[in-house]
Amino acid sequence: MTIFQRWLHKSGMMNQIRGRQRPQVPRFKQAPDYTGKLDQTLAYLADSVGESDDYMVRITEVNGRSTACAFVSTVCDPTKVEETMRAINSHQFPKRAPKKLVQYLIEHVLVGSDALFMQNLFEIREALCAGWLVILVDGTTPAIVIGAQKIEHRSPEQPFIESSSRGSQVSFVENIDVNIGLVRVGLTTDSLVVKKSKVGYRSRRNVAVLYMKDVANSVVVETVSRRIEALHLDMITDSAAIEQPISGHAWSLFPVTRATQRIDNVCREINQGKVAIVVDGDPTVLLVPATVQDFFQTQED
Numbered sequence: 568m569t570i571f572q573r574w575l576h577k578s579g580m581m582n583q584i585r586g587r588q589r590p591q592v593p594r595f596k597q598a599p600d601y602t603g604k605l606d607q608t609l610a611y612l613a614d615s616v617g618e619s620d621d622y623m624v625r626i627t628e629v630n631g632r633s634t635a636c637a638f639v640s641t642v643c644d645p646t647k648v649e650e651t652m653r654a655i656n657s658h659q660f661p662k663r664a665p666k667k668l669v670q671y672l673i674e675h676v677l678v679g680s681d682a683l684f685m686q687n688l689f690e691i692r693e694a695l696c697a698g699w700l701v702i703l704v705d706g707t708t709p710a711i712v713i714g715a716q717k718i719e720h721r722s723p724e725q726p727f728i729e730s731s732s733r734g735s736q737v738s739f740v741e742n743i744d745v746n747i748g749l750v751r752v753g754l755t756t757d758s759l760v761v762k763k764s765k766v767g768y769r770s771r772r773n774v775a776v777l778y779m780k781d782v783a784n785s786v787v788v789e790t791v792s793r794r795i796e797a798l799h800l801d802m803i804t805d806s807a808a809i810e811q812p813i814s815g816h817a818w819s820l821f822p823v824t825r826a827t828q829r830i831d832n833v834c835r836e837i838n839q840g841k842v843a844i845v846v847d848g849d850p851t852v853l854l855v856p857a858t859v860q861d862f863f864q865t866q867e868d
Contacts, residue, residue, distance in 0.1 A: 598689030605633055605705035611688060612637060616695050627652060630660040630668060633705040638715065642698035647715035651677065651700060668707050681714035693771060738828040743773050743847035750777060750843070753834035758782070764795060766809065770802035773847040774809070777833075782840045791842050791855055805849040813844075813855075825857035 665671040698716030844853040
C-alpha cells in the first residue's frame with residue numbers, strides 16, 4: 568500500500584471513493600437505431616446533445632416530408648450548413664416521389680458533399696459532437712451525415728524539440744489528417760498503410776497506425792493494433808496517455824516507444840519497418856519498437 572493510499576484510508580476518503588457511482592458511459596451496442604420517426608429521434612438527441620446551447624436544429628421539407636438538419640454550431644461550418652439548406656430548398660423534386668428518397672438526396676441534391684449513411688444513434692450523436700451535419704427525413708432511413716467540420720489548426724512550423732541544421736524543418740501539427748498527409752508527401756508509395764481507430768469511451772479520439780505493409784513485421788503491427796483497441800480510457804488528451812499502456816514493459820531500462828515531432832524521422836523509421844502511432848490533437852508521433860541506438864542518434868549523425 569502506498570503512502571497516498573494509507574492517507575486516504577486514515578482520512579476516510581477511500582470509502583467515499585469506493586462508494587462513488589461510476590459514470591455511465593454510453594456504449595455503441597446499447598444505442599437504438601434510427602427508425603425514421605423524426606419526433607422521437609429529435610427528442611432522443613435533445614436529451615443528450617440538446618442540453619448544450621450550441622446544439623441547433625433547422626426544420627425544412629424534402630418532397631413534402633418534414634426534415635431536420637441538426638448540428639453543433641461551435642464545431643460545424645455555418646457556410647456548409649447554409650449551402651446544404653439552400654440546395655435542399657431550391658431543388659425541384661419530381662412529382663412522383665422517389666422510392667429511395669435518401670439515396671436521391673445524395674445523388675441529385677447534395678452532389679459533391681462528403682456524405683455518409685448512419686443508422687445507429689450513438690454514431691449520429693458522436694458525429695454531431697465532431698462537427699458533422701446530420702439530416703433526418705421523416706419516414707425514411709437511414710440518416711444522412713455530411714462532413715462540415717470547422718477545423719482550426721496551425722500551419723506546420725519548425726520542430727522545437729528536435730531542432731537540427733540538416734533535414735526537413737517542418738514539424739507535425741495537432742490535426743491528424745494533416746499529419747498523415749505530411750507523411751504521405753514524404754512516402755509517396757502505395758506500400759504505406761494507414762489504419763484509423765477511435766479510442767476512449769467518453770471523448771472518442773482518432774488514433775492512426777502507419778506502417779509499410781511490405782517492410783514492417785506483421786506481428787508488431789498486429790500487437791500494436793490489438794493493444795490500442797484494448798485501451799480502456801474515458802478520454803485521450805495526447806499520445807502520452809497511450810504510450811505506457813501499449814508498451815507492456817513498465818520496468819524496462821529503456822523505453823520501447825520513441826516520441827518525435829520531425830516528419831523526416833517518421834518517414835525514415837517507417838521505411839525501415841517501424842510502426843508510427845498518430846493521435847489526433849497531438850503534434851508528437853510515437854514510433855515503435857524503439858531501440859537503444861535510437862536514443863543516441865541525431866539528425867546530423
